[in-house]
Amino acid sequence: MKVIIVKDYEEASHKACEIMLDVIKNNPSANLGLATGSTPIRLYELMREDHKTNGTSYKQIKSFNLDEYFGLDQSHPQSYHYFMCQNLFNELDIDMNNVHVPKGNGDIDEECKAYNQLLEENPIDIQLLGIGSNGHIGFNEPGTAFDSVTHKVDLKQSTIEDNARLFFNGKIEDVPTQAVSMGIANIMNAKKVLLIASGEGKAKAIQATVEGPKTTEVPASALQDHPDCILIVDEAAATLL
Numbered sequence: 001m002k003v004i005i006v007k008d009y010e011e012a013s014h015k016a017c018e019i020m021l022d023v024i025k026n027n028p029s030a031n032l033g034l035a036t037g038s039t040p041i042r043l044y045e046l047m048r049e050d051h052k053t054n055g056t057s058y059k060q061i062k063s064f065n066l067d068e069y070f071g072l073d074q075s076h077p078q079s080y081h082y083f084m085c086q087n088l089f090n091e092l093d094i095d096m097n098n099v100h101v102p103k104g105n106g107d108i109d110e111e112c113k114a115y116n117q118l119l120e121e122n123p124i125d126i127q128l129l130g131i132g133s134n135g136h137i138g139f140n141e142p143g144t145a146f147d148s149v150t151h152k153v154d155l156k157q158s159t160i161e162d163n164a165r166l167f168f169n170g171k172i173e174d175v176p177t178q179a180v181s182m183g184i185a186n187i188m189n190a191k192k193v194l195l196i197a198s199g200e201g202k203a204k205a206i207q208a209t210v211e212g213p214k215t216t217e218v219p220a221s222a223l224q225d226h227p228d229c230i231l232i233v234d235e236a237a238a239t240l241l
């Protein structure tokens with residue numbers, strides 16, 4: 001695991017953008033594993049700016065998102081699908097047929113199976129990750145098996161509370177209590193993993209991920225075994241390292 005400590009969120013986003021664009025430039029038909037949450041918002045903005053100014057093309061790129069809330073249609077303004085369109089896809093030249101976000105409704109078992117199959121057929125070149133304050137990656141909460149694949153998840157109360165801030169205008173009662181998420185094994189299969197952590201709220205999770213024992217209680221600690229994993233951590237999130 002390579003840990004890069006940067007000054008702040010802005011610097012973390014620029015560094016992450018550099019790494020993402022490097023992958024895309026070396027392989028214009030790369031498969032990108034993408035994440036939601038507040039952390040990647042500035043990175044996505046920088047990718048949009050780069051597309052506009054430098055013309056980096058996404059025509060051949062395929063994208064695969066980590067997760068989606070259960071029970072929300074793709075068109076729901078609080079769905080992760082909608083979030084991705086607003087924050088990234090709408091301003092790129094990506095073919096929407098190449099955009100994949102797990103579906104949070106319909107026959108979930110079938111959807112999980114289909115998503116796993118899709119990931120097997122399209123190995124991810126770079127998987128972007130944020131991290132939950134409890135160490136979760138995607139929506140893989142503490143206790144999730146390291147060999148898990150795409151599955152339906154019961155969200156922890158702390159995650160529901162954390163996410164109410166960004167989604168649902170802070171109304172906890174409106175936040176779905178379940179989600180569909182790539183499993184830890186799917187994430188570990190990516191050729192490269194890029195995790196961004198910003199702010200002191202992530203300091204404990206980062207310490208446990210980097211220095212703690214490998215344990216399902218800290219899902220991100222599985223990344224200790226990944227052969228090409230980069231953590232971009234700002235000074236606030238690195239205070240306990």
Ligand code: GLP
Nearest residue numbers: 036037038039130131132138139
């Ligand atoms: C959600 C997402 C995760 C994300 C996490 C952290 O739980 N499913 O993929 O990493 O939030 O969010 P934030 O970046 O807003 O701190």
